[in-house]
Amino acid sequence: xxxxxxxxTGDGSPATDNEPTFTPISELGEFxxxxxxxxxxxxxxxxxxxxxxxxxxxxxxxxxxxVHVITTDALIEGVHFDRSFTPLDLLGFKAxxxxxxxxxxxxxxxxxxTLAVGLPATFSVEMVAALYRxxxxxxxxxxxxxxxxxxxxxxxxxxxxxxxxxxxxxxxVYRRGAHPGDALCVTGDLGGAYAGLRVLLDxxxxxxxxxxxxxxxxxxxxxxIQRQLAPTAxxxxxxxxxxxxxxxxxLIDISDGLASETHHICKxxxxxxxxxxxxxxxxxxxxxxxxxxxxxxxxxxLFGGEDYELLFAxxxxxxxxxxxxxxxVIGEFTDAAxxxxxxxxxxxxxxxxxxxxxxxxxxxx
Amino acid sequence: xxxxxxxxTGDGSPATDNEPTFTPISELGEFxxxxxxxxxxxxxxxxxxxxxxxxxxxxxxxxxxxVHVITTDALIEGVHFDRSFTPLDLLGFKAxxxxxxxxxxxxxxxxxxTLAVGLPATFSVEMVAALYRxxxxxxxxxxxxxxxxxxxxxxxxxxxxxxxxxxxxxxxVYRRGAHPGDALCVTGDLGGAYAGLRVLLDxxxxxxxxxxxxxxxxxxxxxxIQRQLAPTAxxxxxxxxxxxxxxxxxLIDISDGLASETHHICKxxxxxxxxxxxxxxxxxxxxxxxxxxxxxxxxxxLFGGEDYELLFAxxxxxxxxxxxxxxxVIGEFTDAAxxxxxxxxxxxxxxxxxxxxxxxxxxxx
Numbered sequence: 001x002x003x004x005x006x007x008x009t010g011d012g013s014p015a016t017d018n019e020p021t022f023t024p025i026s027e028l029g030e031f032x033x034x035x036x037x038x039x040x041x042x043x044x045x046x047x048x049x050x051x052x053x054x055x056x057x058x059x060x061x062x063x064x065x066x067v068h069v070i071t072t073d074a075l076i077e078g079v080h081f082d083r084s085f086t087p088l089d090l091l092g093f094k095a096x097x098x099x100x101x102x103x104x105x106x107x108x109x110x111x112x113x114t115l116a117v118g119l120p121a122t123f124s125v126e127m128v129a130a131l132y133r134x135x136x137x138x139x140x141x142x143x144x145x146x147x148x149x150x151x152x153x154x155x156x157x158x159x160x161x162x163x164x165x166x167x168x169x170x171x172x173v174y175r176r177g178a179h180p181g182d183a184l185c186v187t188g189d190l191g192g193a194y195a196g197l198r199v200l201l202d203x204x205x206x207x208x209x210x211x212x213x214x215x216x217x218x219x220x221x222x223x224x225i226q227r228q229l230a231p232t233a234x235x236x237x238x239x240x241x242x243x244x245x246x247x248x249x250x251l252i253d254i255s256d257g258l259a260s261e262t263h264h265i266c267k268x269x270x271x272x273x274x275x276x277x278x279x280x281x282x283x284x285x286x287x288x289x290x291x292x293x294x295x296x297x298x299x300x301x302l303f304g305g306e307d308y309e310l311l312f313a314x315x316x317x318x319x320x321x322x323x324x325x326x327x328x329v330i331g332e333f334t335d336a337a338x339x340x341x342x343x344x345x346x347x348x349x350x351x352x353x354x355x356x357x358x359x360x361x362x363x364x365x
Numbered sequence: 366x367x368x369x370x371x372x373x374t375g376d377g378s379p380a381t382d383n384e385p386t387f388t389p390i391s392e393l394g395e396f397x398x399x400x401x402x403x404x405x406x407x408x409x410x411x412x413x414x415x416x417x418x419x420x421x422x423x424x425x426x427x428x429x430x431x432v433h434v435i436t437t438d439a440l441i442e443g444v445h446f447d448r449s450f451t452p453l454d455l456l457g458f459k460a461x462x463x464x465x466x467x468x469x470x471x472x473x474x475x476x477x478x479t480l481a482v483g484l485p486a487t488f489s490v491e492m493v494a495a496l497y498r499x500x501x502x503x504x505x506x507x508x509x510x511x512x513x514x515x516x517x518x519x520x521x522x523x524x525x526x527x528x529x530x531x532x533x534x535x536x537x538v539y540r541r542g543a544h545p546g547d548a549l550c551v552t553g554d555l556g557g558a559y560a561g562l563r564v565l566l567d568x569x570x571x572x573x574x575x576x577x578x579x580x581x582x583x584x585x586x587x588x589x590i591q592r593q594l595a596p597t598a599x600x601x602x603x604x605x606x607x608x609x610x611x612x613x614x615x616l617i618d619i620s621d622g623l624a625s626e627t628h629h630i631c632k633x634x635x636x637x638x639x640x641x642x643x644x645x646x647x648x649x650x651x652x653x654x655x656x657x658x659x660x661x662x663x664x665x666x667l668f669g670g671e672d673y674e675l676l677f678a679x680x681x682x683x684x685x686x687x688x689x690x691x692x693x694v695i696g697e698f699t700d701a702a703x704x705x706x707x708x709x710x711x712x713x714x715x716x717x718x719x720x721x722x723x724x725x726x727x728x729x730x
Contacts (some may be wrong), residue, residue: 023490033484033493033516040497046476058512060477062427072527074481079518111411116439116481116525119398125388128398132405145411147423150437151398153444155470160481160525162437237549329559 054268055175056105056253057165057192067169068111071102074160077120083157085200088127088228092134095159098255100142100233100306103165105253107173107238110144112164116177142235171247176252178269178313184331187237187249187309189281190258191297194304195289196221196228202293223285231308235325238310248312256258257305260354263340265313265333272338275310275331275352277302302342303355367483416569419633420521421618422471422530425687432534434477436467442485448522451564453492455500455595463620465507466598468695470529470618472538475600477508477529483519492606496524498710507600536593537611543615543634543678548612549696552674553604554646555623556662559669560654561593568660571651587652596673602691603675611686613677622670629704630678630698640696642667643710667707 025033046247049154050059055109057071070212075095077083100110115135119128128151139146203216218225233253241247250269253260258280262273280301289299313333314322334341342352390398399418409417415424416433422436430572440460442448465475480500484493504511509528568581583590598618606612615634617626624646627638645666655662678698679687699706707717 021489022493025484025486025488025490025493028490030516031382033490036490037495037497037516041501041504042496044510044512047514049510052510052512053514057479058479060512062433063429066428068427068433068529070477070479070513070527070529072479072481072513072525074482074483074515074517074523074525076519076523078518078520111421112414112435114423116436116437116527118439118441118444118523119390119463121390122380123390124386125390125393125398125401128387129401129405132402136406139406145409145414146406146416147409147414147417147425148435148437149402150400150439151395151402152439152441154437154441154523155443158439158441158483158519158523159527160437160439162435162479162524162527164433164435180436184563203662211488295696313494316534317474327546 005222008043010326027175028109029297036146036159049173050172051168052072056102057108059106059172065169066200066226067108067167067172069103069106069165069167069172070161070162071099072160073099073102074158076158077156082200082204085204086229088130089134089137089147092131093138093230095161096135096138096142096163097231097233098308100138100144101161101231101253101255103163104235104238105240105246105251105310106165106167107171107251108167110142110163110165113144113146114154114162114361115146116149116150116158116160118152118156118158120154120156123157136298144232152170168267171246173251173264174268175250175252175313178265178266178271178333180333180335181316182249182313182333183313183316183319183329184262184275184333185314185327185329186254186258187234188307189283189285190254190307190309191300191304192224192227192283192301193231193306193308194228195286196224196226197306198289198293199237200225200228221285221289223283224289228306232307233308235311240326242322244320244321248314250313252311253312254307255305257303257355258311259302259340260350261311262352265311266336266340269313271336272334272342273331274334274338274349275342277342279328279330281328281330304351311326367401379657413523413585413625415534415537416539420629421467422473424471424537424542426534427530430534432532432537434468434471434473434528434530434532434537436464436466437525437527438464439523442521443639445514447569448567450569451594453495454499454502457496457563458503458595460526461500461503461507461528462598463673464528465503465509465528466601466620468597468600469530469600470675471530471532472603472606472612472616473530473532475507475528477509478504478509478511478514479527480511480528481515481517481525482524483517483523485519485521488522493564497602507598515679524679525555538616538677540615540617540630540635541633543630543698544634545698545700546637546681547614547698548681548694549627549638549640549676549685549698550679550692551619551623551676552599552692553672554648554651555588556651556670557592557648557667558596558671559593559665560651561577561589561591562671563596563658565590565593571640583663586650586654588648589654593671596675598670605688605691607659609686611683613679615678617676619672619674619676622720623676624667624705625670627717628719630676631705633699634678634698635664636701637699638696638705639699639703639714640707642693642707644693646693646695667717
């Protein structure tokens, strides 16, 4: 996993042959860790497994020409959420939604979920109930069933969710199918979830500084705060595609930011991409937040993450078949040699780094 | 979820109608929490779901007369394991094994697993690799595929595993099928995992007291330590049953202790049970440990937990069909009115409480 790394011990001094090596996780980053995991686990030998650890969800055949897709994502207190401004019912809703989003990103319909919940000793029964109400609300919205759960003690709140979805084998859309010339499309709007987080963190800081008298006004920001705290997976989009008989060439959900997800599709499809930044759909409230903090709203849209919109590669001939209200063309897929690029409003073309939020730091690009 | 509880606020004073209520989790216990979760989530509406949250694993149809079973269990540092004496490859092995054990306890064959791993910042790449090697070793042993994973930062080590297994619909064995008159059987031996934990915790304490010169001798205890650190799911047993054409009436794996699991089967089957304590299979090393600590080894066997052996209700007519080396009859199922009882070597019959280890305390019986 780290054979090409300089070997050091825990205190940073060079390792001798008798000492275990110590390579900090941050040197690899999240994607490096995933690659290392894939190396150790090896390629799936089971011929019913169509895709293992390389897409939004794994895919295995269940017979009759149908497949199940499965995905797991954990939300951990202090890493993925700040409990001081996260209502527990919304957290439950989000924990299911982010997993459903991965299933939807395979063009599959969510069916079943299991939960592993770690509860701090300070939790009350009423808090647990709020969490489950949010999970139930999400399950009802997506028409799925929470079939199992493990509840245990933990030092901080942990919500690990697994979702199983279903599709016909030929309906599944992978990250790997984009062709040069395909339209690069997104649903909804971008950067809102990050804007919401920006506001919540700022108001928390102000509350700490100003003390008990401080009463933040969240009303103007309710849209972006909802984008951050209770995102909705775009199941309605893929249901609409099914009715219209349209299937994109490649599909991914935007959890780590537009730039990062575009890189994922390009890497697996063996192509490049050009994003016209002035066409990126950005809500007015998201712009207001960027203005308030004197930041570049395009950065929010490109690198913000957690929007859980869909990014897809569409045959240009299919553009007219889709509901024009449901998506925006924000670029095109290109030859691999061109890499992933952005065209600014001024017409300048610049390479686009992956960026995006990574919990371990490092490993970008 | 807590409508019948006295309402108090977080500081224990009575709640007014304007204050949220606060009922400590410990008042409910783990099984109370699970019941509360089931109430909020409701009964599954999906007619393909045969069993939701009430058995070792959930069961849903996949077509063609076959079902998938799915289960999730998380191992959390400081709750389920002590990293100071838990080699990471064994921990990876155990994390998969405990989930496979739940699948096996439905009489199903494990097929696919997903992981959500939370890694502390102090973790090295080499430690992560050790963890994954253990997971891979278990996956190979059970002939299954780890198809997906989520890796994230966390304050302490978290391993949340989901396993999907497969069976013909009529092959699945539930907790609910025991009849009065059935033989009460277990595989392997009991109390070993607890004995191993007892030794590991004692030696850790001694090491802390005696300082660097202390060198514990684990050799005599290797069997029980392995039972604690790297339990193996009894997949071989259910494979053998299949070959012999035998299916128990009810089945559960022993994760919380023999007494607790017997209660689970009896509750769901609507029957009672009588365990002859002198017939419980207990390894000599387990007895040695109990002797060393001047404790009752029957307590280890009844309440120790984590043995991951199988407890099952068998039609007495089927007893001769099974490999006699693979199990022991330790009692019988009885009418519900008799409850769950134990018969001591002296012939005394006493009610058997659930006992067993519960992470939240409370809620027993």
